[in-house]
Amino acid sequence: MERRGSRMKKARIEDVTAYEIIEKREIRDIHSMSYLLRHKKTGARIALLENDDDNKVFCIGFRTPPTDSTGVPHIIEHTVLCGSKEFSVKDPFVELVKGSLNTFLNAMTYSDKTVYPVASCNDKDFQNLCHVYMDAVFYPNIYEEEKIFRQEGWHYEMENPEDELTINGVVYNEMKGAFSSPDDVHDREVLNSLYPDTAYGVESGGDPKVIPELTYEAFLDFHRRYYHPSNSYIYLYGDMDMAEKLRWMDEEYLSKFDSLQIDSAVQLQKPFAQPVFIQKDYPVMEGESLEDNTYLSYNTVVGTSLDKELYYAMQLIDYALCSSSGAPLKLALIHKNIGTEVYSVYENGVYQPYFSIVAKNANDSQKDEFVQTIEEELARIVKEGLDKKALLAALNYYEFKYREADFGSYPKGLMYGLQMFDSWLYDDKMAFDMIEANDIFKTLREKINTNYYEEMIDKYLLHNQHKSILMVSPKEGLTAANDKALADKLQAYKAALSQEEILKIVEETQALHDYQDAEDSPEALSKIPMLTRADMKKEAEGFVNEERVAGDTKVLFHQLQTNGIGYVKLVFDVSNIP
16 A cells, blocks of 8 residues: 655655664564664653554653652643643643544553653644643743642632631542542552552552642652653654654754753562561441452562563463453352452553452452462462463464554554553663564464463462562441541641631632633633644545455455454345345
8 A cells, every 4th residue: 555654755764863763673563664762962762653554643751750649740740731831821732622633632640650642643733732742741831830730739728717728639639539449449559569669659649648748849849850851751653754753853842951860760679578468448438338348469570571571471371360251260269259350460561560369349357268269279270280272362362452453442553652661661772672572472372382371370470479468448437537537637737827827828719719710811822723624634535445256246355454364244135035
């Protein structure tokens, strides 16, 4: 097929002198030419995947390991999207989407990174999105307007001097909801229990009890430290003039900064000498049953995400052990009535991946039997071997998924970019390793009839001291107790304030409401880039249909790139059936 990008001659990436090319090679698995670059002046990391996909993706990310649970990475993710130097409206993205054809527009805070991805099939729209995002992360209005921090993070609220003092804020309220969800409580505690001395041992989203400890100055310091080109990861994917985009990024943004030495490396957790047991509570409604409502989980750390073979092998083990319909570990727990929902999680989006076996709707009293059942079943599997058919099914499932690259409504370029962070974030040279998998699947297929998978189970799940046994139990009245403790604390704080300090909170509350109610000026709104009808192509996409004949049967053949997967659709005329 003719590449759409061949309509116009593109400049060579090699001719853009602001960047050093570290690596250039074709990745045939995903039909892309890859480039790994470094911006010479700042050291910004850039990864490019050049191909004929019209659904173009841009992402800028930063390594943002938190040192506490004030939620500062999460609050910054919200606040940088509240206006910037060039686009100074209060919510440029609400305005932007009114005149955008984006296929993705969002920002995400993870436990060790914050990313800002966008995607669009329209060239002008794509450029607009890149421009607004680059301006947002490097020149946000947070330095000029403290109310952005107070609105999105947290603030004391009191409309009248006689009112009760409360705390409000977008992230604060969002995390109050997250901390009342039992699934969220459990998943957070798995991370915290396995990596207590690292960034994963605190809550990057923010603990509502800790968020109010974050000061405006500490918030700005975090942005100054990490939101700099020297700490950035920039990703471009699709059919575009990559050289033109690189030149624009350098001239408009990257070249305006000097190089900084930024220590943002994610630290490894020192292995445990012995497994730990952690018990935590989660809130339930009054009258809700405390029986059959406990989460039990068995969690182990599995190497690092830089071990490519292990990265993929553990996905197959996850499927064969606990995810397939007749998975032995799942059946062993269910047959003993330990939980009504049993599943496993292999989380490889962190520096040290973990494997978690979870029984939901269990009881506290079953904790020892839960651990014993898992270890007995794992020991049996190591001795007798995993079901080879289950392993083969797992391999076929993941290889098909990889080749098909069908992510529903999410652009595949976006999903490749997010997966690249699983290795790129921890090793500058490993940007593309995890999205190039055909050779790994071949290797793993060859190992199905060996003891390889059993040895992995024995090493990383059964005889692994870096392990936590977690019990998250329901507790009635916990929400009410937390609410009362907060109310008492705020009441005591208010009682200690002078009349002038109370009036200052009332004034700040009113000022924040006025700021939120104020409309953006027409001049500011006019700067938000909008697509016009002229920016949209008038011609429809052509059909990729070739009519053939096989015997007496008409065949419609579609010559499309499907990465080695063939699709057949049989259509029968049923008009002669009464």
